[in-house]
Amino acid sequence: MCAESKDAEYTCISRGAGDTFDLGLRLGRRAAAGEVYALYGDLGAGKTAFAQGFAKGLGIDEAVTSPTFVICCAYEGGRLPLYHFDAYRIADASEMEEIGYEEFFYGDGVSLVEWADLVEELLPRDCIRVWIERVSNDDFDVRRIRISGVRAECLQ
Numbered sequence: 001m002c003a004e005s006k007d008a009e010y011t012c013i014s015r016g017a018g019d020t021f022d023l024g025l026r027l028g029r030r031a032a033a034g035e036v037y038a039l040y041g042d043l044g045a046g047k048t049a050f051a052q053g054f055a056k057g058l059g060i061d062e063a064v065t066s067p068t069f070v071i072c073c074a075y076e077g078g079r080l081p082l083y084h085f086d087a088y089r090i091a092d093a094s095e096m097e098e099i100g101y102e103e104f105f106y107g108d109g110v111s112l113v114e115w116a117d118l119v120e121e122l123l124p125r126d127c128i129r130v131w132i133e134r135v136s137n138d139d140f141d142v143r144r145i146r147i148s149g150v151r152a153e154c155l156q
């Protein structure tokens, strides 16, 4: 599903929500403490589908949904704590500061940030970036997913 392109950026084609979930699952299985995954993509691109697979890969059984009314949801039941952020509704970065995002980003768990472009300046320079894009208007279920900052074995 994934092929390496330039600068250790990987491009994957997802043909349905299950593929995006599986990609998240594989990365979640190998995720390490202190990693921040920045997720980019429009509404309905599949960021939460990826997050759900990622949580499963960490061994979290709890249902993961978009943290619509809060900026961050913590899930403790897996191999590592998962901090699932959704920046969609934040007005500016100070709201992230109010919830003490640094303790999560630089803590002992793994952070996933939906709508990462809205908090770009707060992301660690070495964060793992995942861009999810619709490929065409005809193929409703196809997505191009690009990943940077991840080791190749994490995609297996």
Ligand SMILES: Nc1ncnc2c1ncn2[C@@H]1O[C@H](COP(=O)(O)OP(=O)(O)O)[C@@H](O)[C@H]1O
Pocket (backbone or CB within 6 Å): 014, 015, 016, 017, 018, 019, 020, 041, 042, 043, 044, 045, 046, 047, 048, 049, 050, 066, 114, 140, 141, 142, 143
């Ligand atoms: N290839 C795909 N990857 C992810 N989701 C897909 C795909 N094809 C269709 N979908 C559908 O698109 C929607 C993605 O929703 P969601 O993951 O909540 O998006 P986001 O969090 O980016 O707003 C779901 O209804 C899912 O079933």
Ligand SMILES: [Mg+2]
Pocket (backbone or CB within 6 Å): 047, 048, 066, 114
């Ligand atoms: Mg979402």
